[in-house]
Amino acid sequence: MKTIALQQFRHDADIAAADGDRRAFIRTALGGYYGVRGATMASYANYPAARAKAAAIKWDALENLGEHLEAFESKLLDRGVKVHWATDAASARGYVLDILHRREAKLVIKSKTMTSEEIHLNDAMEQAGYDVVESDLGELIVQLNKQAPYHFVFPCMHLKRGEIKSIFDKAYGESGSDDPENLTMIARRVLRQQYLRADVGISGANFGVAETGTISITENEGNSRLTCAMPRVHVVLMGIEKIVPRLADLALLQPMLGTAGTGQLMTCYNSLYLGPKRGGEIDGPEEMHVVLLDNGRTRILADSELRDALRCIRCGACLNVCPIFKNVGGHTYGVTYQGPIGAVIEPHLRTVQEFGHLSAASSLCGACTETCPVKIDIHHHLLRNRKKAAKSKRGERAIFGAFTFLMRRPALLRWVGRAAGVIDRLARPLQGSALDPFKAWRQSRTLPSPAPSSFRDYWKSRGRR
Ligand code: SF4
Incomplete structure (x- = not known):
């Protein structure tokens, strides 16, 4: 279910990410910080x-x-x-x-x-x-x-x-x-x-x-x-x-x-x-x-796995290195504590149902964990929050259930792979039109086409089994 907070996040993230000038300004401002901080750490x-x-x-x-x-x-x-x-x-x-x-x-x-x-x-x-x-x-x-x-x-x-x-x-x-x-x-x-x-x-x-x-x-x-x-x-x-x-x-x-x-x-x-x-x-x-x-x-203290998030001294370093924060900006999060640590604690300070989506605002690159001066395992917590949020989402459960079903049946997986290629070729002329089933997806991403032949076919063509 798309909560109001999630709809707001997506809307604001689209606007912020499209504002290249502001993003460049933020990157320049943070550029100075990285240099000074590196020198101080070295001292x-x-x-x-x-x-x-x-x-x-x-x-x-x-x-x-x-x-x-x-x-x-x-x-x-x-x-x-x-x-x-x-x-x-x-x-x-x-x-x-x-x-x-x-x-x-x-x-x-x-x-x-x-x-x-x-x-x-x-x-x-x-x-x-x-x-x-x-x-x-x-x-x-x-x-x-x-x-x-x-x-x-x-x-x-x-x-x-x-x-x-x-x-x-x-x-x-x-x-x-x-x-x-x-x-x-x-x-x-x-x-x-x-x-x-x-x-x-x-x-x-x-x-x-x-x-x-x-x-x-x-x-x-x-x-x-x-x-x-x-x-x-x-x-x-x-x-x-x-x-x-x-x-x-x-x-x-x-x-x-x-x-x-x-x-x-x-x-x-x-x-x-x-x-x-x-x-x-x-x-x-x-x-x-x-x-x-x-x-x-x-509540966070009572959760033995999450407790270390309370070590945070609010230095803001994890925001400064986060690729998502730098692209979507602080206001997009719609909460008091922005960035990676905000994505960890805010769903628990508020509700996971309403703010669980914040944990998906991460590339899981681990830069936040690496920079945290009190060694909070931030991206581990983000993954855990995601797991919790996914458990409460019927749609995601169904998708991953179907994925598991498919991955366990190689013959069916082969058939689906071929069918995806055919569907892609048929749907290509519709690209950008109102009938394009992936129109929303393509607005900010490129949907890759399936390869013309599968790896399995390629492997076979080289005489390997
Ligand atoms: S880097 Fe660590 S201490 Fe600093 S704000 Fe982020 S989580 Fe808190």
């Missing part, structure tokens, strides 16, 4: 060993997740942080809306958090009458353009500088040149005013340290620091899989995230948050909240 004394260690740390965190989460919560509570366990998106949204209501907030400023995209928090806050401003430059641009992030690390990588200038012209009036520095300065001026007015700051978390109850955030613009420190209230939204056991683990995971994500050895700003400001301190929020989001993650 590690032993990158494969670092990768294995990073995978082991995340694995340890998941294998004892309950224990680590409890330790994390207890440290936070000791320092006056309020902790909310959200089983689903509605619970997380409700909790944040309650805070905004109680604090009589008007303006909310946000730093980059894909978890808030996952729970559609902006829509909920705007519908409730709050002004919401994204402070990460890429996020701000897609927000002004009324789009979702294109890539969970580079949200506006699909937009050219001229397009960004037009978006700024529309939002802020004539912005002058499309020089990136000029556009950045405009965003900076606008955002500084918003920081001064914002009542609540909402951020994500890259890691939550169980040992110390620390929130770790890595970024390149410094906007997250302002979001977390300037408003009176700071709310952290984090998926429960972001836990790491020890503070010392950050010494490896932060550089691994920077290297895989952007090719930097470290991102420019790496901040650690412990709680609201204490008596005598000048800076920091009066109130701090941490929302621990499940929203399907414990």
Whole structure:
């Protein structure tokens, strides 16, 4: 059955794949990333060993997740942080809306958090009458353009500088040149005013340290620091899989995230948050909240074969190397987490029935698995998802049943091969007409004709048996 999500995917993929100019632009943007990342990886004394260690740390965190989460919560509570366990998106949204209501907030400023995209928090806050401003430059641009992030690390990588200038012209009036520095300065001026007015700051978390109850955030613009420190209230939204056991683990995971994500050895700003400001301190929020989001993650955790997908540190490297992502683009996926890791986890965070098709958006080349800094066996999971999706599809089951039946009967297979050649010759004059049975297929592919003679006949003609 073609679900709405599948129809949307096919429609958007056709459009994106036909846009050669945009695809070339994305390839050029990623070309720079490959070069820088390769050089940074080479600067590690032993990158494969670092990768294995990073995978082991995340694995340890998941294998004892309950224990680590409890330790994390207890440290936070000791320092006056309020902790909310959200089983689903509605619970997380409700909790944040309650805070905004109680604090009589008007303006909310946000730093980059894909978890808030996952729970559609902006829509909920705007519908409730709050002004919401994204402070990460890429996020701000897609927000002004009324789009979702294109890539969970580079949200506006699909937009050219001229397009960004037009978006700024529309939002802020004539912005002058499309020089990136000029556009950045405009965003900076606008955002500084918003920081001064914002009542609540909402951020994500890259890691939550169980040992110390620390929130770790890595970024390149410094906007997250302002979001977390300037408003009176700071709310952290984090998926429960972001836990790491020890503070010392950050010494490896932060550089691994920077290297895989952007090719930097470290991102420019790496901040650690412990709680609201204490008596005598000048800076920091009066109130701090941490929302621990499940929203399907414990389902993945309970599946021993799929569990390692929760090791993901959202570096985005698997998107950057994926031939499908580069051709169909991030919006085509129609979900929060795009690319190979999105194709693995989204069907489980949502439903396999509706989003199982994402696992077919892969060439299974294995580039994603090879690049993942925490060694998630991504293409194995894609194959497994496909198997699950196929089980629930009667049509596919029938096709593969017929294929198995045929392959077990050589005489019948020979006959079908000959018949296919005859049918192809008869159908050829219909090619492109309304009567062409393969018209839809041929729109984006070449349907190869059967060979004039079979391999078996060829073999026989050479006197072999
Ligand atoms: S699956 Fe691996 S490569 Fe992809 S975003 Fe997650 S950590 Fe990065």
